Amino acid sequence: MLDGMPQARGVTSDVGAALVHGLWHGAWCWDEVRAALAERGVDSVAVELPLTDLPADARATREALDAFDRPAVLVGHSYGGAVITEAGEHPLVRELLYIAAFQLDDGESVSRTxxxxxxxxxxxxEAMRVVGSEVHLDPEWGSRLVYNDASAEVASAAMARVRPVDRLLFRRVPESIAWRSRPSTYVVCTEDEVVHPELQRAMAGRASRTVEWPCGHSPLATRPDVVADLIADRVRAAAPS
Incomplete structure (x- = not known):
């Protein structure tokens, strides 16, 4: 167990969790976390982002929340933080959870925070390769940075599934700032080599609460039980008393 992590087992609640992935990835990166959440009695949905434009990704998230049709803790990893910042004013969202994520403010983008x-x-x-309107992730550098504390097997399996993203994603700013009207928790990953921990701490100052984990950028892959414990804890906190 990582420092500051609550243990949460057997959570049952009308509140669920909606999970938003980061750049180059897909809903698949939440598979182990979702399995761990199910063991803890938490229903979840993982959003598949088009990764073409921030408004399109926010729209996909709102549509997933509509289909989920229950109150939810909205979780964003990495770029997913920009998405939940815009989509998080959805009426079903009870709390925002940022994991090494972009908790943006007015006028900020992923490339200008x-x-x-x-x-x-x-x-x-150094790991990004621009090809026309797309940004690809170099397999070797991507593995070193995104999965710096993962096993070679985990990193290789994940990197085999990454996909290019549109260049627009790095410049677009959120149209609304949900953390101003929703409680939020920020997880700082202190060994992150993608989003610098000091930048994470600066953004975490906007959150209602902060925890720090001694891990790299991808605890979804390396510590799914730890991630699930925190999500289950926030689901329990958001449930009606």
């Missing part, structure tokens, strides 16, 4: 702040950068740009 906390302008004017002298925050360190990672080497993610």
């Amino acid at each position: 906390r302008p004017g702040r002298d925050l360190p950068e990672t080497r993610l740009a």
